[in-house]
Amino acid sequence: MEITRRGFLALSGAVGSQAALGAFGLMGPVKAYADELSKANKVKASKQYTTVCAYCSCGCGLICSVDYMTGKIFNIEGDPENPINEGSLCAKGAGFFDLTEANKHRLRKVQYRAPYSDKWEEKDWDWALNRIARLTKDARDKDFVVTNEKGELVNRTESVAHLGSSNIDNEECWLISMSVRSMGLVYIDHQARV
Amino acid sequence: MKDIEDILQKLERLAARAMERNPHSAGVVSAFRPLIMARARLVDSLDLAGRGEFTLDENLFRQGIPVARQNAWFREDDPFAPVALSLISPLKTGFPDLNSTWERFTGLIDGKKIVLPDFFRSYPAGGDDLLASWAQLLEADVRIPAFLASSVARVILERRALDWAGLVQDFEWEKGYCPLCGSPPNISRHLEGTGQRWLHCPQCNHEWRFRRVVCPCCENDDQKTMSYFTIDEKEQESAFGCEMCKSYLVTVLKVSGTAEFDPDIAALSLSHIDIIMQEKGYLPMVQPEWSTFA
């Protein structure tokens, strides 16, 4: 029983054809105003995405409105469909906008501090990744324990540890939990225990 | 129900504010104001027969069959003619240029040349040929009789919808078209605070709640393919656009539940958004009221 979508009430007459009874000129000023708005590109296009708050573990729903041109979030509000918060937010949730890049304290660049130096220097990702891989491999291989004193096969390293985090997504947690174990790390923990 | 005096005053206030806020559409709003007031007065005073005889099949409703589809839209003894006639005077004040047409229309009804029940018997299926013949009688564009018929339908269905609304109160309705009469929405508003999205039906003036990031027309829920257009410095005026079915819906943002709001007046005063969106290539979900007199 498909209800005719288009033109249910448009019993006749083409859509949007302004010509015919222009005699009344009712829409003249409206059309002018519409053109003026479009020309001065006053019409801002945006997208809306649903996400979840990153403070306590209630899991309140949020809707982020993103300006299509600048690609920046300009408004975050409660998600009315989410049955937990039904559109409302607590004080921290309401201030969630301050976690976006609008907060100037957000980290934006890869930073490195050389041994004994007293300042951060900016680096690029490739350099940092290679350096980190080198350090990790050397530290792991140097004290790698294949068998413990009792001669049992253990294949582990106690010289590299991993902390973090219960503030990241499930997929990222699984990726970390699995990849650090493949390297043989045993000192693995995060805030769930704190 | 608030008494009719309060409603009329509210409409008066809203129309005045709309005209002050959007001067460019003041003409449209003031043209339609008498009609809107008349419709409100009629709905309040109309006493339709057969009020209690509506049935509602719950799981049909749950599958998305609106109430009107499960019952007869109109009854033979619905007061089509009196309603039509009482709409003529506001139309005269609103659209003086068409006075001759309105006169002729009154004459034709009195003279039984235009028999309204014929049209409403097969509603909403075609009635195009009937309308074409009325248009010849009226010597006017076919959209005039179409507009008259839809206004009459609006008054009667709005009165009937008040009874139907009671029937469906406690059922979930997840569809994008009106749970009572099945018409797509002409305007929607987002409640301030909770952000709930309420769609308005132009045919029976019923408002129902719908999910936020989903298209009412094709129920597409891929958030990447839906866009929202807002007008700078007028953060309440916006439109929802769906890239899948290329349809749009004028949306008034951040309106508080307790505030005074009339969807019809809002739709008229935001007609510039209709034009902007149609120029961007989107299609309206339903024919805007003002398009008859564009």
Place this chain on the structure above:
Amino acid sequence: MSNHSAEMIKVTDGIERIAHWILAATCLFCLLTGLGFMFHSWSGIPNMLGGYYAALWMHIFSGLAFAASLIYGFFMWKKDCAFEADDAKWILNGGGYLWPTTNLPPVYKYNAGQKAFFWCIVAFGALIVLTGLVMWNADSFAHVVARWAFTLHAMSAMVIGSFFVVHFYLGTIGNPGTVSAMFTGKCSKAWCQTHCPRWLEEKEKKVA
């Protein structure tokens, strides 16, 4: 008219006149701008002066000038305005203005009315200056003090305003020949005989 009676006696010296006119000017200015603030219908005055904000600052500065000149005037006229026994008699007889009377006591320099005017202006002048200062930084005073400052300021304005009109009338057309006292500083001998006979005698005794 013999030159005798046309002879002009010096009744006020230069400083006295300057003090008087500063006092008068600032008082009038404050009165007008004050009324401008108090009544929206009079908002013409502050707007004429460049808006409420500017008018307020002018009001404050002229208020300070008024205070200075008031203090100076007080010390200057205090002696002559000290009340005497027969001042009461003067008042009882309406000072000769309200109904004809003959037994007016001879007046030294200023009659009882003028003395009353002087003391009222000093009292309410001090009050209006004090409350004005309080109003200037109202938020550093207790609320009840700040609140009543506004009220007393308005009351004093009312009193000073009223006395101002009386003084203006009697100082000009009410007593012909008086106004020159404040312009040229000289009045006719006859004026002195009418208004300040005892002072005139003393003055002539000193000269002689």
Place this chain on the structure above:
Amino acid sequence: MKEHKMEYVKLIDTTLCTACRGCQVACKQWNENPASKTQNHGSYQNPQDLEWNTWTLIRFQEYTDTDGNFKWLFRKDGCMHCTDAACVRACPSGALHHTDYGVVAHNREICIGCKACTSACPFDIPRYNKTTEKIYKCDLCYDRLKNGQPAACVKACITGAITMGEKETMIKKAYDRVEKLGGKAVVYGDKFVGGTHVMYILSEPPAVYDKLPVKPSVPMSVILWKNLFKPFTLIGMGAIAGAAALHYLIKGPHEVHEKKEGEE
């Protein structure tokens, strides 16, 4: 037919408030009021008092009631938007004025910073800013109300302690709630200064809450000032000028008469 003006009332139910201060943040966010550098003064209440950039403030109060059980009272302080507002009466330049919806709005352009309102307000709400020389206070988000939006604090409250609606319905809702609560609960706000557009449901008698006047009223000083001295300044001067003129016409000027020889 009385032009039925729509009046809103913001009802603050202190028995539902958990002092999460979402309203304080939302108010600052909507009005773009900067945060002030605060210190901990031995209480959760921060900033200490209403300021020019803090228009709403949760007041924390530790209170042991008459029969000894301890209560922690939270009260959202801010402008009460009185019907008969002392500040509007006191304001010489008309910056503070009544608007529709019952809001006491403030037109900052024409405010001359005379601070009459800060001392006149029975609730001690308006705050003066030394640098801008203007006063600041909550305006019930008047621009939002005009758009049909609820005030920012109403939107932010998650326990529903702050609600806003049409005046009569909210007053009825307040009394129903107080009846349901029983005990010493009381409705505060509709019995004085012509009824305020911000009302409280208090769990304790008003006298208990600090900085909450028990019987607020337009202070006598303002009444005297505006109803007596203000009119009488003009009337007084006018009357005396008239009397002088009459005196001049009837009695005539007090002429100087020649002092004849020997005449006393």
Place this chain on the structure above:
Amino acid sequence: MTNHYIDLKNADVILIMGSNAAEHHPMAFKWILRAKEKGAQIIHVDPRYTRTSARCDYHVPLRSGTDIAFLGGMINYIASNDKFFHDYVVNYTNAPFLVNPDFQFNDGLFSGYNPEKRKYDKATWTFQMDANGVPMKDFTLQDPRCVFQLMKQHYSRYTLDKVSSITGVSKENLLKVYEAYASTGVPDKAGTECYALGWTHHTTGSQIIRTMSMIQLLLGNMGIAGGGVNALRGEPNVQGSTDHCILYGNLPGYLKMLNTSCPDLKTYLEHYTPKCNDPQSANFYINYPKFTVSFLKAMYGDAATPENEFGYNWLPKLDDGKHYSLMHLFDKMYEGKIKGLFSYGTDPAVSSPNSGKVRKALEKLDFLVSANIFDNETCSFWHGPGVDPTQVKTECFLLPAAATMEKEGSQSNSGRWVQWKYKAVNPPEDALAIGDIQIRIMDTIKALYAKEGGPNAESILNLKWDYKDGKGNFDALKVAKQINGYWLADSTYEDKLTGATKDFKKGELVPSFGMLRDDGTTSCGNWIMSGSFDEKGLNKMAKREKDDPTGLGLYPNWAYCWPVNRRIIYNRASCDVNGKPYNPKRKILAWTGDKWVGDVPDGPWPPQADKEKGKYPFIMKQDGVGSLFGPGMVEGPFPEHYEPLEGPLAKNPLSNQLINPTIEIFKSELDTVANASEKFPYVCTTYSCTEHWCSGALTRWQAWLLEMQPELYVEIGEQLARDLRIGNADWVHVSSARGRVKCRAMVTKRFVPFKVEGKTVHQVGLPFNYGWLYPEDGSDSTNFLTPTVGDANTFCPEYKAFMVNVERA
């Protein structure tokens, strides 16, 4: 949580103990207030009167660290006044089981304690088995050796006087709470408990929660709407990170980590697969091998073959009995044995105990890789107070991370609802999602090992690592599907109960963990998350339908709730043995003769009464019933009150065991302890505040939040402040045996002195949200004061009870 947030509205009595819900879980408190509006009674038991207490019916202050005494008293009250729910306790718990006669308890210790090793030999903690290995039961609960009688006898020592003397709670308050809560021991009443770090931050943390579970079992509150034991956890995805086990002791899905006592897969599976001879016990962990093999297949992909035991020996093994928790990690780092640390999205320099030791330990690192959205005290430890950068050799990397709305993925709230999040915007400039960072780091490391090799390089090289989308970025959907699990070969699944068969092709997704195989034909990254996709690839985590047929707030089609979308765990226990709901008004499940209707049941089997096909409700437990007698715990099958490591008393009023006999004592020179000493006479606890969140590393940077809570403060009772002549808002020093902190004094009526063992004991409290980095003049981490000691089972540090001294600065 066994239930979830919205379910709180269905409760008749809500006990908030060990939590400050109004301040730290405002949305949960909204649902608690909804219950209150419907007439529920809300009780708050907490050392301090907080904003939660202000909105509860009444507040009961108790001394920090005495929760087991308080709850033990309630068990005693319930058992001795016959308030327990008979039908439920007899059928659904191990109350009727007969315990091994050698099991003893005297003077604070259970049988089998070894003082040197500080461990128990659990041989005597067993049940008497009948001929075919099923525990013997006395359903009349009268046999002195049955669990119920032993429990009753154990808690008979928790008399009102003794409990009042330990906890400092008056007898009237104790009775008031016990009566109110025990009133839910009837079919048509539901009582629930909300706890948080207030309970977990103790050396006896796990046993506190177990005591409450015993109470919920006695009152029949487990598995019903408005019941259960609900943890209001602190972090947005702490439930998810715990499920995927970024924890030393577990593999994703709570599988046990490999240790040296299981050299190969076969012994490992034998060791950890529980067996039960009672046919009516589902003993769902019988499928343990399927979950383990499927995990290994998901990890190593095709490289994992039956021949190499699916890569079992590539994984690292822990030494038996050795632990590698956060406190052990920093202990080893302090000894200089740990060279490198990866610190993602965390701030241990503020949030871990004994910050002094942690910061000294960090200086001994060769390299520190941290990824965060804001800089914090850990990443910048090298220029902290009292640290000379020129002496610190650590190479530090600060990688900019993406915030939650800048990446796609799923997040589990503590009600086990896994909600899908969409990516709204790209992260700023060089910032990347943690997933992207981890993928790039592992790619580089894999390349290095491919080139240069190294010990056990196969483990790294064979790791399945193709989780990138077309453009080489981290693809959350691909990982989510890998977690859900795939069919690795065409196979047909035969449902044992109904006999229906269903065919699946290679590469299709596994619709539920019931279908996993242990022969390597299925892969599943985490068995509890299996079912988050249906076989055709519909992402159930992204579902947004709002229908709620039961009206109890289950919302079955909103997001995905592990396991298998079951919204309330152990929900079979909400019906009697024949499957008829105990409380028809709050019906979440009912047996209609051939199937269950309502929430997803705990397994499809008929109810218990059906002797041959029916199953007991607690399907994850070996015996299928709730454990009043819990031999799984390290410190004893019945929770016993022990004093905190650092407490005010020299002797435990209940026994000669002062502290928990099985906790590990750290012995570095910075781990000093001062129990019952004059120098540190006041009990101290730490907590957070509404305005800040955890270590404050996110909220301290926000002006409007910092304005409301600008500085560290210590809340002191009025009487103590008078004694120490401390005025409100004075600067004071709070010192413990380990460190000292300078902060403001907040003199308040909300802390009251306790009468403990005849002595007046004062308590103070501090938030832990502040650090030296920002705001500059704000003071430093409160955790300079806290001891390095943790719970015996979980090593969760004891932040909530230690001893301090307070004096004017």
